[in-house]
Amino acid sequence: MAQRKKYFDDHYDVVIIGGALAGLASALTLANKGKKVLVLEQHNLPGGVATSFVRGGTEIEATLHEMMSIGTPECPLKIRKFFDEMGVDIEWLRVPEAFRLVEPGLNVLVHPGDHGNFETPAKEIADACDDKDGSVYKKVLDLLNLCNRVYNSVNELSIHPMSKVMMLLKHGDFVKTAGYSAKEVLDTFHLPQKALDALSAYWIYVGSPLSELPFTIYAVLMADYLGYGSYVPAKFSHEMGLKMAMRAEEMGAQIEYGQRVDKILVKDGKVTGVRTAMGEEIKADYVICSAYPNTAYSKMIEPKSEVPEGAIQFVNAKDVGVTCFSVVLLLDDDAENLGIKDYSTFYAPEGLDTDKIWENYATEGPWKYITSICTNIANPNATPKGSCIYSITALPQPKAWFGVTEENYDEMKRKNAEYFIEMESKRLGVDLKKHIKEIVIEAPCTIAHYTGAWNGSIYGYRHTMDDHIVARLQMGEKENYIWGLAFAGAHAISGDGMSPQVTNGRKAAKTILEFMEEKEGK
Numbered sequence: 001m002a003q004r005k006k007y008f009d010d011h012y013d014v015v016i017i018g019g020a021l022a023g024l025a026s027a028l029t030l031a032n033k034g035k036k037v038l039v040l041e042q043h044n045l046p047g048g049v050a051t052s053f054v055r056g057g058t059e060i061e062a063t064l065h066e067m068m069s070i071g072t073p074e075c076p077l078k079i080r081k082f083f084d085e086m087g088v089d090i091e092w093l094r095v096p097e098a099f100r101l102v103e104p105g106l107n108v109l110v111h112p113g114d115h116g117n118f119e120t121p122a123k124e125i126a127d128a129c130d131d132k133d134g135s136v137y138k139k140v141l142d143l144l145n146l147c148n149r150v151y152n153s154v155n156e157l158s159i160h161p162m163s164k165v166m167m168l169l170k171h172g173d174f175v176k177t178a179g180y181s182a183k184e185v186l187d188t189f190h191l192p193q194k195a196l197d198a199l200s201a202y203w204i205y206v207g208s209p210l211s212e213l214p215f216t217i218y219a220v221l222m223a224d225y226l227g228y229g230s231y232v233p234a235k236f237s238h239e240m241g242l243k244m245a246m247r248a249e250e251m252g253a254q255i256e257y258g259q260r261v262d263k264i265l266v267k268d269g270k271v272t273g274v275r276t277a278m279g280e281e282i283k284a285d286y287v288i289c290s291a292y293p294n295t296a297y298s299k300m301i302e303p304k305s306e307v308p309e310g311a312i313q314f315v316n317a318k319d320v321g322v323t324c325f326s327v328v329l330l331l332d333d334d335a336e337n338l339g340i341k342d343y344s345t346f347y348a349p350e351g352l353d354t355d356k357i358w359e360n361y362a363t364e365g366p367w368k369y370i371t372s373i374c375t376n377i378a379n380p381n382a383t384p385k386g387s388c389i390y391s392i393t394a395l396p397q398p399k400a401w402f403g404v405t406e407e408n409y410d411e412m413k414r415k416n417a418e419y420f421i422e423m424e425s426k427r428l429g430v431d432l433k434k435h436i437k438e439i440v441i442e443a444p445c446t447i448a449h450y451t452g453a454w455n456g457s458i459y460g461y462r463h464t465m466d467d468h469i470v471a472r473l474q475m476g477e478k479e480n481y482i483w484g485l486a487f488a489g490a491h492a493i494s495g496d497g498m499s500p501q502v503t504n505g506r507k508a509a510k511t512i513l514e515f516m517e518e519k520e521g522k
Contacts, residue, residue, distance in 0.1 A: 007256060011283045012038045014512055015274050017261045018290025020048025020451075021498060022488035024244040025505025026288050026512075028086045031251035033513065038284070039245075039253060040276065042260035042452070047241020048290075049451060049458065050498055055438035058330055058383050061391075062442070063458075064237035065344065065373050066095050066230035068221075069499040075115045077228060078155065079499050082506065088247045091234040095343050095378045098226055101201045102427060103348040106194050112229035118144035121226045125198045139189045143199070144226060146185075149173045150216060151223035158503075174216070181465055182218035183210040197352040204346070204371060204395055206496065207322035207459045209354035217463045232378050237498065264289065264296060264485065266306040271484035275302070286515060288508045290489045292454040294318075301482070311481040318467065321459030321496055322361070322395040323444040327417045330438035335376045335388040338435060339428050343377035346370075347427055364401060364412060366419035367394035387437065392420040398455035401444045413441050453490075459497075460490030486511040 014030055016023045019041030030037050045051060049063045070092055071077035076084065083090060098110045098121060108128035113120045118141055126137035153174035157167070168175050177185055182203075186196060202221050203210055210218070224230075233239040245255055263275040264287055273283040289296050294315045301307045331338060348357070348369050357369040375382045375389040382389055394416075404412050417439075425432045448456035461467060480486065488508035490496045 008038065008280065008282050009036075009254075012036050012254075013284065013516075014038070014286045014288060015040065015261075015282055015284040016288045016290070016488075017264075017274065018042075018048065018489070019046040019241075019245060019255060019257070020290055020489070021050050021241065021244070021501040022490075022492065022505035022508065023048075023288065023290045024241065024248060025082070025502045026488050026509040027248040027253045027255070027505075028088070028244060028251065029506050029509035030512065031248055031253040032086060034252075037248075037253040038282065039248070039255040040259040040261050040274070040282075041255065041257050043450075044257045045238070045241070046245035046255070046257075047238055049447070050237035050241050050501075052236045052238040053440065055440060056330055058387065058389075058438070059236065059238075060328060060330060060389055060438075060440070061232075061236045061375055061382075062328075063324075063326075064232060064498055065371070065391075065393075066225075066232060066378075067092075067499050068224040068228075068230055068497065069503075070231040071228050072115075075228075077224070079502055082502060086244075086247060087250075088240075088243050090239060090243060092231040093234050093379050095230045095232060097343060098229070099201055100342045100345045101198055101348070101352070102345060103197060103352050104350075106197060108194075108198050109342065110198065110226070112226050114229070116148055116223070116227040118148070118227055125195050128198060129192045129194045136192060136195055139191055140195060140199070143186070143189050143191075144222060146173055146177075147219035147223040148227055150177060150219035151227075154216065154220055158507075177215045177219070179465075180215050181211055182213045182215045185215040185218075186210070197348075200352055200354060201346040203354050204369065206463055207395055208462055208464060209358040211355055212358075212464050214463055214465055232375075234379060234381075236382075240498075262300065263302040264300045264482075265302055266482055266485075269306065269308075269483055271482060285519075286484045286486070286512045288486050288488050288505075288512060290487075291452065292320075292457075292460075292489070292491050293487055294320075294454045295452070296485075296487070297481075306482070308481045314481070318461040318491075319464060320398055320455050320457045321462040321490070323398045323401070323456040324393065324395055324442060324447055324458050325365070325367070325416055325444065326391055326393040326442040327420045328389070328391045328440045328442065329421075329432065329436055330383070331388050331390055331432070331435045332386070332437045333388070333435055334386060335374050335390075338388070338432075339430050340374045340377070340388065340390065343374055345372045345427075347372065347423065349423065358397075361394070361396045362400050363396075364404065365394070365396065365416040367396055367416070370394050370420060370423065372424055390424075390432070392424055394420075395459070396444070398444060398457055401456075404445075409443075409445065413443050417441050458490060460492065480511065484512075484515055486515075
C-alpha cells in the first residue's frame with residue numbers, strides 16, 4: 001500500500017488560522033523574521049472576503065470598495081510601505097473622487113486632497129453651503145486639519161507607546177478629543193447642516209452613528225480618505241490576497257488550502273498546536289487565529305477547561321459590528337452611456353440623520369442609506385467595452401436578520417434587492433433592470449456561510465465610546481488570555497476595513513514575537 005503523503009512537518013513556530021488579509025500580513029511579517037510559519041485556509045483561495053467571482057465570463061469584484069493608507073509612490077502611507085518592504089508588488093489605481101453625497105436639498109461631489117492637504121475637500125463642502133464669506137471653508141479646513149493631527153498621533157502611538165504625560169505634551173489634540181464622540185466634536189465647530197451632512201457620509205464605513213462613534217476613529221477615517229485619497233488594485237482585491245500568499249511562500253511560509261481548523265490545543269494555559277477538521281494534529285508553540293474570539297473561546301479551545309473566565313467576559317462585553325447586504329450588477333453598457341459619472345455615491349433619500357439610519361439598520365429592510373460603487377470609473381479596464389460593474393450596498397446590524405428564516409430568505413433578498421435597484425434607477429434616471437446582464441446578491445447569511453464570521457459581521461467589534469482603538473491599545477496586552485494565542489482580523493485592535501486588516505495582521509505577528517522574546521527571557 002502506498003504511503004499517504006505527509007503535508008505537515010512535525011512542528012511549527014506559528015500556525016495561522018485563516019489566509020485572509022490579516023492572516024497573510026501576519027505570515028509575511030513572521031516569515032520575514034525567519035520564523036517557521038504554517039497558514040491553514042479553509043477555502044481554495046487566499047484573501048477571505050477580499051476576492052472576486054466570475055459571472056457571464058467577466059470577473060467582478062466581490063467586496064472591496066476602496067483602500068485607505070496607500071498614498072502615492074512618492075508619498076507612501078503605511079500599507080503601501082508594508083507591501084513594498086515585503087516585496088508584494090500591486091498595481092494601485094487612485095480613485096478619482098472621495099464621494100458624492102445625495103440627499104434632499106444637497107448634491108455634493110467631494111474630491112480628496114494630496115499628501116495631507118485638505119483645501120480641495122474643504123472648499124467643495126463649503127461651496128455646497130453657499131459660503132459667501134469663507135467662514136464655512138475655514139471651519140471645515142480647521143476640522144479636517146484637527147483630524148489629520150489626531151490621525152498622525154494614532155499612527156505614531158500604535159508603534160511607539162508612551163506615558164500619559166508625554167502623550168499630553170506631544171499629542172495634545174489626540175488626548176483632548178479621545179473621550180468625545182464625533183458628534184460632540186463636530187458640534188463645537190458650529191457648521192451649517194449641509195456641511196455636517198457632507199462630513200458625516202463616511203460614517204457607514206465604521207458602522208456606528210456619529211453620536212456613538214469615537215472622534216478618534218472618525219478623525220483617522222476622514223484624514224486618510226480626504227487628505228490622501230483612496231485606491232483600488234488594478235486586478236481587484238483578489239490580486240492582493242494572491243500576491244501576499246505567493247510572496248509569503250517565497251519567504252518560506254507554508255500555506256495549505258481546504259484545511260479548516262476545528263480546535264486550538266491548549267495545555268496549562270499555553271498553546272500547543274491545532275487540530276484540523278480532517279483530524280490531523282499539528283504542533284506549534286504559537287497560534288494566530290482569524291476566527292472571532294466569540295468562536296474561538298466558545299467552540300475551538302480544547303479542552304474547554306482551558307478557557308479562562310476573563311475570556312468569556314471579554315467576548316460577552318463586545319458589540320459585534322455591522323454585516324453586509326450588497327447587490328452587484330454587471331450592466332450591458334458603458335457607465336457613461338448609462339449616466340453613471342461617479343465612482344462612489346452615498347444616497348440618503350430621507351436625509352442623513354445617522355441615529356435614525358442606525359435604527360433603520362436594525363430592521364429587515366428596506367434600508368434607507370446606501371452606497372453605490374461603479375468599479376469602471378476608477379478602473380476603466382475592469383470589464384470589456386460595452387459593459388460596467390455597479391454595486392449597491394447597505395451595512396445593516398447583524399440582529400436585523402435574526403428573524404429571517406429558511407422559508408422567507410429568498411423573499412427578503414428579493415425585496416431588498418428590488419428596492420435598491422429602484423432607488424438607484426430613480427436617482428440616475430435610467431431603468432437599471434433593463435440593463436442587467438448578471439446579478440449577484442450578497443446577504444448577511446452569505447458572509448456567515450463563506451467566512452464563518454460571527455453573526456455574519458464583516459466589521460469585527462463595533463467602535464463605541466466604551467470600546468474603541470484608544471481603549472484597545474491600552475488593554476491589548478491584558479487580553480492575551482492564553483499564552484501564545486493572538487487574534488488577527490476585523491475583530492482585532494484596528495477594527496474594520498481592508499487596510500486595518502493588514503495592520504491587525506502585523507500587530508498579531510508583533511504580539512507573537514513578543515511572546516517569543518518573553519520565552520527566551522529577553
